[in-house]
Amino acid sequence: MTAMQKLYLLVPLAPLAGAILAGLFGRAIGRTAAHVVTILGVLVALIASCYIFLDVRAGHTFNGALYTWATSGGIKFEVGFLIDSLTVMMMLVVTFVSLMVHLYTVGYMSEDPGYQRFFSYISLFTFSMLMLVMSNNFLQLFFGWEAVGLVSYLLIGFWYTRPTAIYANMKAFLVNRVGDFGFLLGIGLIAAFAGTLNYAEVFAKGAELAAMTVPSTGWPMMTAICICLFIGAMGKSAQVPLHVWLPDSMEGPTPISALIHAATMVTAGIFMVTRMSPLFELSETALSFVLVIGATTALFMGFLGIIQNDIKRVVAYSTLSQLGYMTVALGASAYSAAVFHLMTHAFFKALLFLGAGSVIIGMHHDQDIRNMGGLRKYMKVTWITSLLGSLALIGFPLLSGFYSKDSIIEAVKESHRWGSGYAYFCVIAGVFITAFYSFRMYFLVFHGEERFGKAHAHHDDHAAATHDDHHHADDDHAHDAHAEDDHDEHHHGLAPGQKPHESPWVVTVPLVLLAIPSVLIGFFTIEPMLFGEWFKGVVTVAEHNDVLGELGHEFHGPLAMALHGLTSLPFALAMAGVLLSWFFYLKRPDIPAAIQRRCSALYVLLENKYYFDRFNEIVFAGGARRLGRIFWKAGDQTLIDGLAVNGSVSVVGGISQLMRALQSGFVYHYAFWIISGVAVLLVWMFPVSLLGKLLNLL
Numbered sequence: 001m002t003a004m005q006k007l008y009l010l011v012p013l014a015p016l017a018g019a020i021l022a023g024l025f026g027r028a029i030g031r032t033a034a035h036v037v038t039i040l041g042v043l044v045a046l047i048a049s050c051y052i053f054l055d056v057r058a059g060h061t062f063n064g065a066l067y068t069w070a071t072s073g074g075i076k077f078e079v080g081f082l083i084d085s086l087t088v089m090m091m092l093v094v095t096f097v098s099l100m101v102h103l104y105t106v107g108y109m110s111e112d113p114g115y116q117r118f119f120s121y122i123s124l125f126t127f128s129m130l131m132l133v134m135s136n137n138f139l140q141l142f143f144g145w146e147a148v149g150l151v152s153y154l155l156i157g158f159w160y161t162r163p164t165a166i167y168a169n170m171k172a173f174l175v176n177r178v179g180d181f182g183f184l185l186g187i188g189l190i191a192a193f194a195g196t197l198n199y200a201e202v203f204a205k206g207a208e209l210a211a212m213t214v215p216s217t218g219w220p221m222m223t224a225i226c227i228c229l230f231i232g233a234m235g236k237s238a239q240v241p242l243h244v245w246l247p248d249s250m251e252g253p254t255p256i257s258a259l260i261h262a263a264t265m266v267t268a269g270i271f272m273v274t275r276m277s278p279l280f281e282l283s284e285t286a287l288s289f290v291l292v293i294g295a296t297t298a299l300f301m302g303f304l305g306i307i308q309n310d311i312k313r314v315v316a317y318s319t320l321s322q323l324g325y326m327t328v329a330l331g332a333s334a335y336s337a338a339v340f341h342l343m344t345h346a347f348f349k350a351l352l353f354l355g356a357g358s359v360i361i362g363m364h365h366d367q368d369i370r371n372m373g374g375l376r377k378y379m380k381v382t383w384i385t386s387l388l389g390s391l392a393l394i395g396f397p398l399l400s401g402f403y404s405k406d407s408i409i410e411a412v413k414e415s416h417r418w419g420s421g422y423a424y425f426c427v428i429a430g431v432f433i434t435a436f437y438s439f440r441m442y443f444l445v446f447h448g449e450e451r452f453g454k455a456h457a458h459h460d461d462h463a464a465a466t467h468d469d470h471h472h473a474d475d476d477h478a479h480d481a482h483a484e485d486d487h488d489e490h491h492h493g494l495a496p497g498q499k500p501h502e503s504p505w506v507v508t509v510p511l512v513l514l515a516i517p518s519v520l521i522g523f524f525t526i527e528p529m530l531f532g533e534w535f536k537g538v539v540t541v542a543e544h545n546d547v548l549g550e551l552g553h554e555f556h557g558p559l560a561m562a563l564h565g566l567t568s569l570p571f572a573l574a575m576a577g578v579l580l581s582w583f584f585y586l587k588r589p590d591i592p593a594a595i596q597r598r599c600s601a602l603y604v605l606l607e608n609k610y611y612f613d614r615f616n617e618i619v620f621a622g623g624a625r626r627l628g629r630i631f632w633k634a635g636d637q638t639l640i641d642g643l644a645v646n647g648s649v650s651v652v653g654g655i656s657q658l659m660r661a662l663q664s665g666f667v668y669h670y671a672f673w674i675i676s677g678v679a680v681l682l683v684w685m686f687p688v689s690l691l692g693k694l695l696n697l698l
Helices: 003-057 085-108 115-134 138-156 163-194 199-204 206-210 221-236 245-251 254-262 266-275 284-306 311-331 335-362 380-394 400-414 420-446 460-466 505-531 547-552 558-565 569-587 590-598 600-607 609-662 667-697
Strands: 062-072 075-083
Touching: 003 062, 003 075, 003 085, 003 115, 075 085, 075 115, 075 138, 085 115, 085 254, 085 266, 085 335, 085 505, 115 138, 115 254, 115 266, 138 163, 138 221, 138 245, 138 254, 138 266, 163 199, 163 206, 163 221, 163 245, 199 206, 206 221, 221 266, 221 284, 245 254, 245 311, 254 266, 254 311, 254 335, 266 311, 266 335, 284 311, 284 420, 284 600, 284 609, 311 335, 311 400, 311 420, 335 380, 335 400, 335 505, 380 400, 380 420, 380 505, 380 569, 400 420, 400 505, 400 547, 400 558, 400 569, 420 569, 505 547, 505 558, 569 590, 590 600, 600 609
Parallel strands: none
Antiparallel strands: 062 075
């Protein structure tokens, strides 16, 4: 094994070592040592990733197996790495955001009794994501895929004494199993018909697979493979209708919300489709399917952000919407734009989540934005970093989100694929919606009158928006009455006369460090990533689908793009959204209240999240319960217990009763049965022997 291969191994194994030390020996080594070993593990992974990045930039890539686990029927099951420009970009994003979350956690979870366990989980999460992005074969990809799902289950249900947290992590786990079933079918089709699980070998057989059909169906093989793989991405990257788990994942502590939504798990699906671009380019049907699903998610999940009052849930719905934008880019064959937006989004979304957590700390664990206001003068670092994150999210020119988001919008406009007209409408309308709900939250939290420190009533109208009807009843204010830390269970929000306070430096330093790339990274990386050679040979785009190539002719540098952006339709819509939210929530708060009363049917629809949860409960959960009852009654009770177990007992019992009657113990009874038996044998044997003699005579 070469020195570079050892360095590749160090990247995922350093966080794994930290996770093992904090998880298994956390009590023995103590709280301080637990966070030191895990932070050190992720720091080592980040430094190694930077060195690998420089090596890849110098033109050195790697694709090979490090360990062969098994060989079956000519298919090798290997652990191997594919190190190229896409991999190192993901490695840098995952390790940097994870490091910021680790540092932030020291301050945020300082009083939590599960401190060491939490550090172990987030390091294990980082290891799982790194194994996923570094894999060079479908087996290892699937291992990382399932591992991030498992650790997300542990993290969403971190406060396992709360019914809502247990419900949320079970929901995430089950919804992801639906997506993973499709993903496994796709991998199964590849293994069966390509005869290999290695990426490069599968891609080399792409044309061969494209000429095949699925046996006994007539479906094009490539379309079936790509749609099955994308169903896996729909689960992990929370696309409609498999998006329902993501808002409920807010039940976990805020640092894990940032890690799930920014750098790990939800970006796995976007990364996977980009990695599989040589396959997806061979199926127009699959790409149209991706395009329509992404567009629907981008617009309709944005609408839900408008009515949320939990600060974390507003940011969660913006994640759903932005994942829709990335998926739209994949469907338009603008894979580079999708992962470019993945990268910029990772920084500003982590910033917004950690900023929300800082506000929650300052508000003594009250998450309702209607109880805030005027925090700007008390929490200056949180305020300025949250403003930068919000501006990046809405795509303000020169900030990183502008470059990635506008590139996606322009790519969709350029596309002629089926569904591109619908997708363009969704992403354009989504710009206004995003700006409106983002700045609604910003203005309600940081500006206007101070609504904290008052004996405010619980907002019952919000209950349905925060939890489904059957589980928000635990508390009239389920999402904030469940404390961000369990030992502060009875006191939420500031007491009368209390003022918010800025968070400690261990919380604000990660905010500042995340704000820097949120502002700058788009400006410096758009040219090489979208219009340069960075993804050459890694992302495959058919010539007739090369929308980014067309846009490249009009690209004259990041500064010119920003200046042109000031005159564009998305900028006008974004500013309209900001102005409308300012007018509605700072100047005339009576207007939104009146709209809510007038459009109560629409409000109820949004409050119930388009009834997706209710539908799933009635059809899938209810159907599963009914099916289970049928199997229980007919299968378990009637067939197994009734016929097999009790039936055999009855038969044996009946025979035993008969035999017991015969076993009387009297000699003359036994003599009678012996003589009777001999008589029966004679009667039986005599006609048979007589018949034999007659036949011989004849």
